[in-house]
Amino acid sequence: MPQMPKRVKYRKSQRGKVRGKASRGNFVSFGEFGLQSLESGWLSAEAIEAGRVTASHFLRGEGRLYIRVFPHKSVTAIPAETRMGKGKGEPEYWAAVIKSGMVLFEIAGVPEASARDCLARVAYKMPFKCRFLTRRPNI
């Protein structure tokens, strides 16, 4: 089942704009390899779940997967053929706000070739262009 927050202060949120590049969460922190988004936008909880399932199937219990993003934002929609007005629609799904450069998934405990294969499959499920990432040189 897709992720969503346990408790929220408000059920509905304004759309906002996704501007600029990520200045946090833009490098591999927990694992050894990562998948970095090269575009900005909303990543739905379903897409995150699809990526998780793909990676879990590929890894088959080997290594460890880290999900670096969480769907904090509710996205509303109004039903089809609805007249104008009557206020904001009901929450349709939950999404994570992604800035370009953010690391979406990380993997540890598997060889690089295997991690590349795995994250390439995960990238296929993502609505953004992504790239494979390794840890930064230690300075």
Next chain:
Amino acid sequence: MAETVVLAAEARPGNGTRGARKLRKKGQIPGVVYGHKEATVSVAVAADDLHQAIRRGARVLDLNHGGKVEKALIRDVQWDALGHYILHVDFARVSEDERITLDVRVELRGTAPGIVAGGVLVQQIHQLHVECPVISVPDSIRVNVGELQIGQSVQVKHLTLPPGVKVNNDPEAIIAAFRLTAVEPTETAAITPTAEQAEPEVISKKKEEEPAEEE
């Protein structure tokens, strides 16, 4: 220990964003040299040379600028948002008889027999805070995990360190541990909501206030 790398640096006249951007377009990286109570100097180094030095694991290098060569530690590196390019580099002056503190990466060596039994090796510490002489900065601290069984771990106190190197981390801290996949609760399992939870609970003040109004 890494080989000694000599890096040519030239003084740069202009400070500020525009000057730095011009340098980057020319294939150079702006930097600064400071320390030892000497004047702070703004320099520029060739991007390719610096990338190569960092990739080789060089931390202390000979910086050739203004007609003199001095030892410098790469203290900090700023990357662009995507981690493609280096934007700026900090060099700290050091002398050969000095002891310095810096972070050194941990390198796991060997294939543990626990992997065959279905275990997962989880590395919890990727870099160690070490104190060492300038002339013997290790490239990495190697940790042998070739004999680890499921349930066992390597702690900081178990490390075999190169001579003159002292680790400042907590001796009880776990560097790498072998765990059974089934036992280890995944991060995702912990945060995935149950099927009953179709919508999150709303934290509202109204519910608390309403009974008070009725009274």
